[in-house]
Amino acid sequence: MSQVPLIAAEETSTTESPTCNMVILEAGLPGDTWRYCVERERLAERSEWFRAMLVGPLAPAPSDPPPLLKLQHVEKRAFDYLLRYLLDEPINFQSVSTARATLDAAHQYLCPELARLAVQYLERNLNSNTVLEIYQGLSLYANHITSGLNRSSNLPTAPPAPGDDAGEIAAVCTRLLTACLNVIDSEPEAVFDQEHFEELNSAEVEELACRDSLRLANESTLFHALDRWAASECRRNGVEPSASNKRSALSDDVWYSVRYPLMTDREFIEGPMASGILSSEESAYIVARILGHTRNDENEELRNSIGGPLPRLTSTPRVGVRTYEDQSCRMSKPGKKECQDNRKNRRKECATQGQRTCARIGNCLVRVLACIFD
Secondary structure, three states: OOOOHHHHHHHHHHHHHHHHHHEEEEEEOOOOOEEEEEEHHHHHOOOHHHHHOOOOOOOOOOOOOEEEEEEEEOOHHHHHHHHHHHHHOOOOOHHHHHHHHHHHHHHOOOOOHHOOOOOOHHHOOOOOOOOOHHOOHHOOOOOOOOOOOHHHHHHOOOOOOOHHHHHHHHHHHHHHHEEEHHHHOOOHHHHHHHHHHHHHHHHHHHHHHHHOOOOOHHHHHHHHHHHHHHHHHHHHHHOOOHHHHHHOOOOHHHHHOOOOHHHHHHHHHHHHHHHHHOHHHHHHHHHHHHHOOOOHHHHHHHHHHHHOHHOOOHHHHHHOOHHHHHHHHHOOOOOOOOOHHHHHHHHHHHHHHHHHHHHHHHHHHHHHHHHHHH
């Protein structure tokens, strides 16, 4: 009689053993989660990360019902694709957002093949509308890429060693990051006008703003994007988006990555100068430089007295941007009769040229004074 309970207990343990091998995984942010009941051993066989979490010394004790583990660091749909990959189920991404989140999960759980599948989908769907969503945070996984014109360090390197999961993921992420930068270089106006630009971190903003390879037709586009980002950063930090706070949100290197001398006087006065982000002394010097009056002694004294970031000011066009001089060089040379006509026209204009120049300078000074006193 005493053996009956023992047999019953043995039968009970046998029937409960499959349940004891199960665990419930809850993935996603609080309030927006999906739950999965999975076998510990099956996941442990496919992932060292899950082996440590589910069957290692820190694994939860078996129980009925199975224990619940919350994975709040991974997006729910990304975890769904991660689980499909570990269970050898087909992977078919439906959106850029999910594929990008899955790339994050693949990096965290060291799944290079899943990362490769996500990168392939993102490359096929990479354009000016999706590039910022893909680019954001991608540099954390990729190898270092040299910005600007020095691309020698961006040449393909030796493939990662077999079994180097982190190296394989870094290689495909570097390829994707390079593709993102190429899209941004080719269509900067379309990219910088997007709201998603305001969600980048300061390092990413600096990386993009300081690129010499941006094909920017108008430098004011970049300034307005930086102005919007700085205002958003002030709100994230709970401070008033005043001109001084926005100036402090980014370094002088970033603010002076804008080629202000390439703007027209009207663009500069109604944009950067009116914003108040630049000081009145900086604005006065830049206006004088735009008008071509920076070679006299007074302006040199002004530049020396201001100091600070002004030495960073550059009027060198970015690579790939066609300037007026570039276009004029491609024009055919005028003939002899045309040269004579041009000389006659220039003589006629000499009488009024001084008046027009003075009027232009006067209008600019009025705008400058109006902005300063406002």
